[in-house]
């Protein structure tokens with residue numbers, strides 16, 4: 001029996017997601033930069049993405065997703081003990097976006113903080129929350145992946161602006177009261193700080209504050225070496241998914257659904273092939289939303305759950321990858 005299994009079981013009591021109304025299609029991007037729908041679809045699979053309104057911040061998206069997860073879990077915000085928001089696009093550098101979410105929800109009994117692990121953030125939050133619940137520090141947690149990436153995209157850079165979108169996904173975790181509740185069986189996360197240069201937002205932090213002199217250089221926007229990121233993504237996601245599958249004493253054929261980070265269909269295809277999971281057991285929605293970083297796997301999980309792709313008792317594997325580099329996976333019995 002693994003260390004994870006010897007502790008109190010933690011389950012997912014509800015999921016929720018929210019994407020902004022405004023749709024930005026590949027045809028719209030053709031008018032902004034030198035690109036084509038055909039190039040974007042062939043290289044990434046993305047057809048459109050959502051863009052938040054000017055007065056709609058990451059905390060607004062997060063709160064809407066959270067309310068849906070709480071409703072499904074039949075919980076009142078006042079009952080929530082812990083809020084973790086995973087984001088790289090916080091409303092403000094400080095306080096944490098989780099504090100604004102606490103305020104908007106009226107969840108004043110909760111401890112609230114953010115984590116920054118890029119596209120891996122939601123599963124980092126899941127591992128942290130699971131452990132804090134199983135250790136007895138909290139009896140429940142609201143974990144949220146939320147991003148307003150459109151504020152950090154260089155809309156003149158065709159190699160990155162086609163990839164990203166805005167949105168939020170959430171899950172309520174709590175102590176399981178019995179096997180019928182399901183269980184987060186195993187979680188895994190990793191980091192390789194040697195690769196910070198592959199994907200980052202170089203400006204806007206203490207290393208490179210935005211000044212009048214450099215304000216026009218798009219420094220506070222996403223910068224990426226796409227080909228390198230691609231290779232690492234495939235290797236790390238495969239490895240971490242395999243680890244949680246093995247640690248849960250499962251085999252690939254036991255997995256009803258793999259819900260991967262939604263960055264690129266070619267990355268997802270490569271992982272499905274290497275994991276030996278047929279493509280009809282892999283969930284994708286990046287066609288509609290692009291890469292929404294920490295929100296992506298959370299939105300995908302909620303859509304898979306609400307559309308009936310995940311049934312009670314089935315095993316689901318979540319697997320993600322992002323800047324850092326970071327990666328993470330979770331195996332769940334629903």
Ligand code: COA
Pocket residue numbers: 034035036039040043044119158159160162224225226227229230233263264267291321322323
């Ligand atoms: N439209 C048309 N052409 C484009 C383009 C666009 N939007 N973006 C780049 N190109 C061009 C390049 O300029 C290059 O032209 P060149 O050969 O004349 O120099 C050519 O297309 C190939 O570019 P390249 O960057 O090598 O393409 P690629 O096949 O690696 O695809 C990505 C680019 C970004 C789609 C791909 O590398 C990728 O998805 N990487 C992973 C990114 C990711 O998932 N990041 C998030 C991780 S969390």
